[in-house]
Amino acid sequence: MRNAIRYLFVATVVAALAAFGSGIAAAAIIEPSAPAVQAISPGPGETVGIAAPVRVQFAEPVENRARAEQSVNIRAETALAGTFSWTGDRELTWSPTGFLPASSPISVSVGGARTEFNTNAGVTAEGDMSNYTFTVSIGGVPVRTMPASFGKPGWETPSGTFPVMEKFASITFDSRTIGIPLNDPEGYLIEGQWAERLTWGGVFVHSAPWSVDSQGNANVSHGCINLPPGDAQWYYENVSVGDPVYLHW
Structure with a gap:
């Protein structure tokens, strides 16, 4: 109905303008702009x-x-x-x-x-899931390489480039948010620190003191990028929302 009224209005304007004589060749139709x-x-x-x-x-x-x-x-x-x-x-x-x-x-x-x-100056990170490392570069120059642990079989960390979406000095990690009940052998409820969200599905870069022995030599997480506490704090202090993280094998 709205379109019908609009077209009737435009047709009426054109007809009215035509009545003024041949000096007016055509009427311009101005499209409405996007909403506020x-x-x-x-x-x-x-x-x-x-x-x-x-x-x-x-x-x-x-x-x-x-x-x-x-x-x-x-x-x-x-x-x-x-x-x-x-x-x-x-x-x-x-x-x-x-x-x-x-x-x-x-x-x-x-x-x-x-x-x-x-x-910012271009803070980028590369997670190498085959070599268990997380390397941060600023302006294209590598400045820090950290031992890391990624997702274990069945819970693999996704490959691709992911902008940091949010960052948290402290956060609660709850396995129920990724579909694992707390009473499941894989369930967990952990108070974490120095975390950056990469996906709404629950992939974070974060401090993981519980997996330090595996960082640098094995992938043991449920999809997150686990870092040593000191390295995770350094990354938190230097990363901005929107910084890209490139994850690959």
Whole structure:
């Protein structure tokens, strides 16, 4: 019904303009803009990693997703390439193709809403599941290699590149969140420290004093990246949300 009214309105305007004579060749149809923006993250002045996505929360459900995506402009010195995904009908996520430029201001405009955030020096990590190591580089230069333990058979750590989603100085690890009852032989309820979330499915980089003897020589976790406490604290203190972690065999 809404479209029918719109088209009737446009047709009426065109007919009315035509009545003024041949001096008017055509009427321009102005498409409505995307809904108002409620929030954009990262927020103004934040410093994030070079794989950080940009999330746009709209004030109301978006009917025309293509138009909403076209309203997004993300730039450093030039426009940046990326891909879009949706969570529900109000939240749009833009993920960079490759990485954002390091140590740079990044401007975001969505319709009339604008913000600017910054990237850090380019803190990246590589988890080598075959050699049981976790290596951190800054600006492309390796600065620290740590012994690590990854997921054991049946609970393998996923391969791929994962931006850090959240970080916690302390956290409770509960096996029920990944489908393991506490009374199962694999069940656990542990107070942990120095943790960075990589997936909503429960994969973290974190301190694991209980597996120090295996770190560097065996994979014994339920999918997380276990680090020695001192190394885990150092990583927590140097990593930003949005920093990429590359995991491979």
